[in-house]
Amino acid sequence: MYHLSVRDHVMIAHSFNSPTFGPARALHGATYVVDVTFYREALDDDDLVVDIGAAAAALGDVLAEFNLSNLDDHEALAGHNTTTEFMAGVIFTRMRRAIADGRLGAGAAGLCRMGVRLSESHIAWAGYEADL
Amino acid sequence: MYHLSVRDHVMIAHSFNSPTFGPARALHGATYVVDVTFYREALDDDDLVVDIGAAAAALGDVLAEFNLSNLDDHEALAGHNTTTEFMAGVIFTRMRRAIADGRLGAGAAGLCRMGVRLSESHIAWAGYEADL
Amino acid sequence: MYHLSVRDHVMIAHSFNSPTFGPARALHGATYVVDVTFYREALDDDDLVVDIGAAAAALGDVLAEFNLSNLDDHEALAGHNTTTEFMAGVIFTRMRRAIADGRLGAGAAGLCRMGVRLSESHIAWAGYEADL
Amino acid sequence: MYHLSVRDHVMIAHSFNSPTFGPARALHGATYVVDVTFYREALDDDDLVVDIGAAAAALGDVLAEFNLSNLDDHEALAGHNTTTEFMAGVIFTRMRRAIADGRLGAGAAGLCRMGVRLSESHIAWAGYEADL
Amino acid sequence: MYHLSVRDHVMIAHSFNSPTFGPARALHGATYVVDVTFYREALDDDDLVVDIGAAAAALGDVLAEFNLSNLDDHEALAGHNTTTEFMAGVIFTRMRRAIADGRLGAGAAGLCRMGVRLSESHIAWAGYEADL
Amino acid sequence: MYHLSVRDHVMIAHSFNSPTFGPARALHGATYVVDVTFYREALDDDDLVVDIGAAAAALGDVLAEFNLSNLDDHEALAGHNTTTEFMAGVIFTRMRRAIADGRLGAGAAGLCRMGVRLSESHIAWAGYEADL
Numbered sequence: 001m002y003h004l005s006v007r008d009h010v011m012i013a014h015s016f017n018s019p020t021f022g023p024a025r026a027l028h029g030a031t032y033v034v035d036v037t038f039y040r041e042a043l044d045d046d047d048l049v050v051d052i053g054a055a056a057a058a059l060g061d062v063l064a065e066f067n068l069s070n071l072d073d074h075e076a077l078a079g080h081n082t083t084t085e086f087m088a089g090v091i092f093t094r095m096r097r098a099i100a101d102g103r104l105g106a107g108a109a110g111l112c113r114m115g116v117r118l119s120e121s122h123i124a125w126a127g128y129e130a131d132l
Numbered sequence: 133m134y135h136l137s138v139r140d141h142v143m144i145a146h147s148f149n150s151p152t153f154g155p156a157r158a159l160h161g162a163t164y165v166v167d168v169t170f171y172r173e174a175l176d177d178d179d180l181v182v183d184i185g186a187a188a189a190a191l192g193d194v195l196a197e198f199n200l201s202n203l204d205d206h207e208a209l210a211g212h213n214t215t216t217e218f219m220a221g222v223i224f225t226r227m228r229r230a231i232a233d234g235r236l237g238a239g240a241a242g243l244c245r246m247g248v249r250l251s252e253s254h255i256a257w258a259g260y261e262a263d264l
Numbered sequence: 265m266y267h268l269s270v271r272d273h274v275m276i277a278h279s280f281n282s283p284t285f286g287p288a289r290a291l292h293g294a295t296y297v298v299d300v301t302f303y304r305e306a307l308d309d310d311d312l313v314v315d316i317g318a319a320a321a322a323l324g325d326v327l328a329e330f331n332l333s334n335l336d337d338h339e340a341l342a343g344h345n346t347t348t349e350f351m352a353g354v355i356f357t358r359m360r361r362a363i364a365d366g367r368l369g370a371g372a373a374g375l376c377r378m379g380v381r382l383s384e385s386h387i388a389w390a391g392y393e394a395d396l
Numbered sequence: 397m398y399h400l401s402v403r404d405h406v407m408i409a410h411s412f413n414s415p416t417f418g419p420a421r422a423l424h425g426a427t428y429v430v431d432v433t434f435y436r437e438a439l440d441d442d443d444l445v446v447d448i449g450a451a452a453a454a455l456g457d458v459l460a461e462f463n464l465s466n467l468d469d470h471e472a473l474a475g476h477n478t479t480t481e482f483m484a485g486v487i488f489t490r491m492r493r494a495i496a497d498g499r500l501g502a503g504a505a506g507l508c509r510m511g512v513r514l515s516e517s518h519i520a521w522a523g524y525e526a527d528l
Numbered sequence: 529m530y531h532l533s534v535r536d537h538v539m540i541a542h543s544f545n546s547p548t549f550g551p552a553r554a555l556h557g558a559t560y561v562v563d564v565t566f567y568r569e570a571l572d573d574d575d576l577v578v579d580i581g582a583a584a585a586a587l588g589d590v591l592a593e594f595n596l597s598n599l600d601d602h603e604a605l606a607g608h609n610t611t612t613e614f615m616a617g618v619i620f621t622r623m624r625r626a627i628a629d630g631r632l633g634a635g636a637a638g639l640c641r642m643g644v645r646l647s648e649s650h651i652a653w654a655g656y657e658a659d660l
Numbered sequence: 661m662y663h664l665s666v667r668d669h670v671m672i673a674h675s676f677n678s679p680t681f682g683p684a685r686a687l688h689g690a691t692y693v694v695d696v697t698f699y700r701e702a703l704d705d706d707d708l709v710v711d712i713g714a715a716a717a718a719l720g721d722v723l724a725e726f727n728l729s730n731l732d733d734h735e736a737l738a739g740h741n742t743t744t745e746f747m748a749g750v751i752f753t754r755m756r757r758a759i760a761d762g763r764l765g766a767g768a769a770g771l772c773r774m775g776v777r778l779s780e781s782h783i784a785w786a787g788y789e790a791d792l
Contacts, residue, residue, distance in 0.1 A: 002481045004522040009385045013277035013293035013334070018178045022185070028332040029277035029293010031385050043485070046414045047477040052520060053418070068292040070277070081179040085134045089175070121273045121295050122782060124184060126136040141781045145673035145689035145730070150442045154449070160728040161673035161689010163781050200688040202673070213443040217398045221439070253669045253691050254650060256448060258400040266745045268786040282574045286581070307749070310678045311741040316784060317682070345575040349530045353571070386518060388580060390532040405649045409541035409557035409598070424596040425541035425557010427649050464556040466541070517537045517559050546706045550713070609707040613662045617703070652712060654664040 001113075004049035005037040006056045010063045014071035014082045021081070027072075032087065032118040034063060036095060037129075039113035051105045058098040062091060084118045085126035092116045092128045099132065133245075136181035137169040138188045142195045146203035146214045153213070159204070164219065164250040166195060168227060169261075171245035183237045190230040194223060216250045217258035224248045224260045231264065265377075268313035269301040270320045274327045278335035278346045285345070291336070296351065296382040298327060300359060301393075303377035315369045322362040326355055349390035352380045356392045363396065397509075400445035401433040402452045406459045410467035410478045417477070423468070428483065428514040430459060432491060433525075435509035447501045454494040458487060480514045481522035488512045488524045495528065529641075532577035533565040534584045538591045542599035542610045549609070555600070560615065560646040562591060564623060565657075567641035579633045586626040590619060612646045613654035620644045620656045627660065661773075664709035665697040666716045670723045674731035674742045681741070687732070692747065692778040694723060696755060697789075699773035711765045718758040722751055744778045745786035752776045752788045759792065 013029040036059055040049045066074070071082040080086055092114060099108045115129035145161040168191055172181045198206070203214040212218055224246060231240045247261035277293040300323055304313045330338070335346040344350055356378060363372045379393035409425040432455055436445045462470070467478040476482055488510060495504045511525035541557040564587055568577045594602070599610040608614055620642060627636045643657035673689040696719055700709045726734070731742040740746055752774060759768045775789035 001526065002485065002522070002524050004481050005520065007386065007519040009387070011292050011294050011384070013291050016178075020178045020180070020183060023332045026332055027277050027334045028275050029295075029334075030275050031293075031295040033386050043479075043482060046412075046416045047479045047482040048416070049481045049522060051416060056519075068287045068290055070291045070293075083175075083179045085136050085181045086175060086179040089134065120275070122271065122297050123139040123188075123273070124137065126134070126181060128134050130133065139782065141783070143688050143690050143780070145687050148442075152442045152444070152447060155728045158728055159673050159730045160671050161691075161730075162671050163689075163691040165782050200683045200686055202687045202689075215439075215443045217400050217445045218439060218443040221398065252671070254667065254693050255403040255452075255669070256401065258398070258445060260398050262397065265790065266749065266786070266788050268745050269784065271783040280574075284574045284576070284579060307743075307746060310676075310680045311743045311746040312680070313745045313786060315680060320783075347571075347575045349532050349577045350571060350575040353530065387535040387584075388533065390530070390577060392530050394529065403650065405651070407556050407558050407648070409555050419596045422596055423541050423598045424539050425559075425598075426539050427557075427559040429650050464551045464554055466555045466557075516539070518535065518561050519537070544706075548706045548708070548711060611703075611707045613664050613709045614703060614707040617662065651667040651716075652665065654662070654709060656662050658661065 001039055001041060002043055002049050003037050003039045004052065004055070005035050006052060006059055007033060007035050008056070008059050008063055009033045010067040012066055012069060012071050016081045018081060030084070030120050032084065032120060034059065034091065035117040035119070037115040038111050040111050044107045044110060048107065050108050050111060054104045058095065058103045061103070062094040062098060065094070083126070084120045084124070085128065088116045088118050088126055088128040092130065096132060133171055133173060134175055134181050135169050135171045136184065136187070137167050138184060138191055139165060139167050140188070140191050140195055141165045142199040144198055144201060144203050148213045150213060162216070162252050164216065164252060166191065166223065167249045169247040170243050172243050176239045176242060180239065182240050182243060186236045190227065190235045193235070194226040194230060197226070215258070216252050216256070217260065220248045220250050220258055220260040224262065228264060265303055265305060266307055266313050267301050267303045268316065268319070269299050270316060270323055271297060271299050272320070272323050272327055273297045274331040276330055276333060276335050280345045282345060294348070294384050296348065296384060298323065298355065299381040299383070300355070301379040302375050304375050308371045308374060312371065314372050314375060318368045322359065322367045325367070326358040326362060329358070347390070348382045348384045348388070349392065352382050352390055352392040356380045356394065360396060397435055397437060398439055398445050399433050399435045400448065400451070401431050402448060402455055403429060403431050404452070404455050404459055405429045406463040408462055408465060408467050412477045414477060426480070426516050428480065428516060430455065430487065431513040432487075433511040434507050436507050440503045440506060444503065446504050446507060450500045454491065454499045457499070458490040458494060461490070479522070480516045480520070481524065484512045484514050484522055484524040488526065492528060529567055529569060530571055530577050531565050531567045532580065532583070533563050534580060534587055535561060535563050536584070536587050536591055537561045538595040540594055540597060540599050544609045546609060558612070558648050560612065560648060562587065562619065563645040563647070564619075565643040566639050568639050572635045572638060576635065578636050578639060582632045586623065586631045589631070590622040590626060593622070611654070612648045612652070613656065616644045616646050616654055616656040620658065624660060661699055661701060662703055662709050663697050663699045664712065664715070665695050666712060666719055667693060667695050668716070668719050668723055669693045670727040672726055672729060672731050676741045678741060690744070690780050692744065692780060694719065694751065695777040697775040698771050700771050704767045704770060708767065710768050710771060714764045718755065718763045721763070722754040722758060725754070743786070744780045744784070745788065748776045748778050748786055748788040752790065756792060
């Protein structure tokens with residue numbers, strides 16, 4: 001299996017709604033360094049997993065929805081705790097849609113799996129990975 | 133599959149007992165930067181893989197058994213070379229027990245897989261990963 | 265010149281008040297990975313720059329004032345944009361006070377300089393450094 | 397599953413031959429930081445995944461074929477775009493041959509899987525992973 | 529002294545012209561991860577060292593001259609070995625000119641010092657730093 | 661001022677002899693990732709700070725004295741706590757001697773300053789820096 005990864009980041013505010021979170025229930029924030037990994041069984045005719053420029057641009061577009069905002073204000077996220085792992089799932093869904101919409105190029109149809117990892121600090125990170 | 137990781141470290145002395153190890157048979161030491169990754173098919177009701185505070189605390193407790201010690205003196209490790217990969221397996225077993233004992237919270241019963249990775253330098257690391 | 269550094273982090277929300285900041289005027293947040301470096305001309309009688317345990321504890325105490333909060337709500341920061349560089353200066357001042365108060369041990373009186381660096385992402389960081 | 401990884405690097409020039417690559421069609425270059433991960437179901441009698449010294453030496457030998465060269469001049473790579481992911485596959489093949497030739501020691505016959513990852517910058521990396 | 533840093537990268541080919549370089553005289557290449565640090569005695573009225581967006585844009589413009597090219601073909605570099613340290617000096621000069629030309633904003637006139645660091649691998653980096 | 665850095669590492673055991681160290685008085689160990697930085701006012705005729713190959717080889721030789729050993733057994737270190745900062749000073753002294761002995765090449769006579777940094781974990785590092 002071949003794979004290729006690109007990195008970007010977002011800076012967000014949010015709060016949590018359950019006693020489980022203790023002091024993190026208060027409004028605070030995070031930088032998420034976001035890594036997206038694309039998997040493909042065999043390389044395409046250009047010896048690529050995916051067009052890295054298109055992949056990075058699509059990731060930037062997906063992250064723009066959340067960057068420099070308060071996640072508590074996003075209707076699409078309402079009713080959820082916007083934990084690092086939850087946001088990884090959200091970004092996965094939007095990147096999968098970007099692939100389906102052709103925004104990573106026609107070759108991206110050959111991708112078979114994708115992973116999203118968000119690092120919230122030097123000691124914690126989380127992610128979501130699934131077949132496409 | 134969702135996943136969440138926490139990082140901690142230990143500083144240990146040890147020696148090896150087989151000609152395979154060459155000069156590393158002499159008493160020396162290592163810092164192991166320890167990453168533990170928890171896997172879960174779906175997030176819990178709080179949108180979590182696991183309570184990160186409980187996970188970090190349990191890891192700290194597990195590592196305290198070895199931190200600032202000479203691994204050659206641990207009866208539980210006798211008869212083994214305490215290689216990086218072997219110690220990853222040992223820490224995996226103790227973390228699995230911590231989960232079974234409820235020390236990562238009731239929600240940790242939903243975890244399906246765990247990985248332990250020990251980085252011994254900027255050019256070498258090893259680990260153990262298995263279903264729970 | 266000898267030096268020793270410790271690392272910790274905070275997760276905060278904030279907003280900015282000047283047109284210079286463009287979209288960052290909106291409420292958002294950041295993880296700051298905080299590195300504090302202590303300088304000393306000669307080592308003390310224990311061959312130390314400073315007691316690393318006391319230094320790490322003092323840094324944790326200083327960061328607790330801001331961790332998991334919205335910097336816009338802190339009276340002590342009112343009237344300022346809580347930029348990464350500004351917060352480095354704030355943490356410097358509080359760490360200097362901790363040294364003066366003896367919270368890093370008596371030996372810390374021998375420190376001659378200190379630096380504080382806050383990394384806000386994998387592509388940007390800022391800091392403040394000065395003699396003590 | 398146990399695993400062990402070693403890191404090395406190469407510095408190469410190359411160009412690409414398809415419109416997909418845009419400005420990267422021009423002769424340029426890259427540092428590839430190369431991580432090779434070896435997988436094994438159970439540790440050997442020395443509590444090892446593989447002899448780390450032999451693994452690092454074999455990787456160095458494999459990389460020497462490409463280090464400080466222009467990949468466009470390598471007959472073995474002719475007709476391909478030497479993308480990061482393609483080169484990961486090439487290095488995988490040569491490392492698999494090194495294992496088969498006994499250059500990682502007799503114990504390496506117990507390895508069941510291998511992964512090769514090449515990091516080309518702080519924001520992009522690619523790899524190839526397969527059973528042995 | 530306050531400081532702020534931004535990171536970007538270039539991917540270049542080059543060769544060296546002196547026996548000192550041994551096998552590196554052959555055409556090869558490198559990824560340079562480029563960190564530029566700006567120093568300022570006191571923060572400006574917005575609590576900034578420099579407008580980070582303008583700084584990052586100016587760095588991108590400076591690097592575009594070299595990115596995805598063969599340094600051997602640049603007239604401006606003729607007669608020199610384009611070592612990592614030499615290129616740090618070149619980028620310093622171009623960034624100083626960008627500041628003088630107002631491309632980092634009017635506030636950048638208050639900068640007193642600048643450093644440029646190029647990391648060529650996980651085990652080597654070089655730079656140039658001087659007053660402005 | 662130009663500068664160039666190389667990285668290597670050592671894995672050592674040691675213990676401490678003063679109540680200041682608490683549980684670290686027991687025999688334990690560390691991996692020190694060692695960075696040495698060389699400073700020079702102007703580049704030499706080859707556009708170099710120092711011959712990077714000779715610098716890396718000299719560092720390897722210096723570290724070989726300590727690598728895979730118990731620092732408590734070294735006569736040259738007797739009477740000292742082999743803290744991270746103390747060992748940085750020791751390595752500085754040996755590297756300065758290597759420069760004086762011509763082991764970094766004749767050009768190394770033009771170096772004006774050197775820094776040694778030892779990282780003991782992902783959250784702590786120390787060093788020594790001085791003019792040559």
